[in-house]
Amino acid sequence: MANSAGLCTSFKTELMLGGHQFGAITLISRTSLTAPTTDTFKMALYQTSATISPATAVYTTSGEVATAGGYSAGGATVTNATAPTSSGTTAYWTPSASVSWTGVSFTTDCALLYNSTQTVASFGRAVGSYTFSSQTVSGGNFTLTMPTNAAGTALIQIA
Amino acid sequence: MEIIDLSSIVSTTLGDIPENDLEIVLAREDARDTWVIQRIFTYKGTAYPEAVGTVVRQDAWVTIKNGQGASAEAGL
Numbered sequence: 001m002a003n004s005a006g007l008c009t010s011f012k013t014e015l016m017l018g019g020h021q022f023g024a025i026t027l028i029s030r031t032s033l034t035a036p037t038t039d040t041f042k043m044a045l046y047q048t049s050a051t052i053s054p055a056t057a058v059y060t061t062s063g064e065v066a067t068a069g070g071y072s073a074g075g076a077t078v079t080n081a082t083a084p085t086s087s088g089t090t091a092y093w094t095p096s097a098s099v100s101w102t103g104v105s106f107t108t109d110c111a112l113l114y115n116s117t118q119t120v121a122s123f124g125r126a127v128g129s130y131t132f133s134s135q136t137v138s139g140g141n142f143t144l145t146m147p148t149n150a151a152g153t154a155l156i157q158i159a
Numbered sequence: 160m161e162i163i164d165l166s167s168i169v170s171t172t173l174g175d176i177p178e179n180d181l182e183i184v185l186a187r188e189d190a191r192d193t194w195v196i197q198r199i200f201t202y203k204g205t206a207y208p209e210a211v212g213t214v215v216r217q218d219a220w221v222t223i224k225n226g227q228g229a230s231a232e233a234g235l
Binding site: 075081090092094103105118129132133135136137138139140141142143144145147152153154155156157158159 | 167170171172188190192193195197198200212215217218219220221222223224225226227228229
């Protein structure tokens with residue numbers, strides 16, 4: 001069997017587990033240095049006029065749908081019951097439940113996943129932006145259903 | 160005593176409305192990375208004549224079919 005080049009799959013998974021540190025970063029304490037606690041992740045919704053993108057570094061209230069009814073600024077905590085894992089050469093992670101808001105009225109076309117534990121000047125570090133066709137909800141419910149947690153479909157993938 | 164079937168009552172911007180007074184339309188949109196279902200309730204009852212024909216509730220379900228990837232392929 002010949003040698004081959006590439007990032008190790010275990011490394012890709014460990015990136016999501018916080019297992020490697022190549023440079024300095026200011027973190028909010030995860031309590032233990034050897035068995036750190038899991039961060040909390042949240043999903044916020046944005047109006048169609050907002051400018052959320054992969055260039056977004058931290059959660060922002062700018063352009064977020066208004067706090068009213070069942071929606072509060074900052075969005076909702078995602079359920080994280082399944083640790084990052086891998087299949088083939090792809091590491092991946094997906095929230096383990098849908099995110100729902102009830103009794104809300106807004107128009108949105110974007111959700112921002114961010115780390116609400118690890119913050120910069122109190123704003124959570126951004127993870128990913130997810131867009132969809134503009135959706136208007138009026139006095140109703142909005143549900144964001146997560147993809148299948150697998151290589152090729154998971155919410156976060158390092159291939 | 161009148162028996163009210165609460166399962167047929169819908170919370171709307173007009174308040175709680177019997178489902179029979181609402182026209183319900185489902186719309187589905189399938190895109191590359193998402194698919195969406197919209198449920199739109201339009202009032203058709205008699206208690207609020209000024210609201211007949213207006214949308215009194217909209218729900219949306221957005222399903223992310225494919226998440227976002229960070230490529231780390233060899234070859235650079």
